[in-house]
Amino acid sequence: MKERKERIEKLLERYFDARTTDDEEAELRAYFQMEDEVDAGLLYARTMFCGMDGLAAERLPAARRPAGNKPAARRMTLRLCGMAAAAAVVLGLFLCVEYLRRPYCYIDGVAVYDKEVAMQATVYLQAFSEFSDPGVIVDELIEND
16 A cells, blocks of 8 residues: 555656656556545645546537537627627717716706806806895895796
8 A cells, every 4th residue: 555655656756747658647547536545645636637537528519519600600709799899998988088077167056067158157146246245136136026
């Protein structure tokens, strides 16, 4: 048992140095597949060899293979993906511009983005500043209408 373990350890060293033959690699595979209890220091190798065999056994089932003209279908899929990506970029840029755009001021709770429009609205209110209590005059004007 001890001699077998030492041989496997030497074969693993040779394997990781890329010096094993096909027969020696087959011996390593067989050891890790057949041996129920493996030393804790060799569990990585067992996982590696058993995992390689599992991956090698996997195949794409015939039912899942794409049917028809593969290059044409692939080109169409790539074209559709490209158009979808371009649309997403345009939408993203539009949303960024709208989000980053800040209003110049707010008049009656409405955002005003044009400076000239905002200045014209404030010109009408400057006349009220001449009076001592502009709030009273505004209230009187509202009541008289």
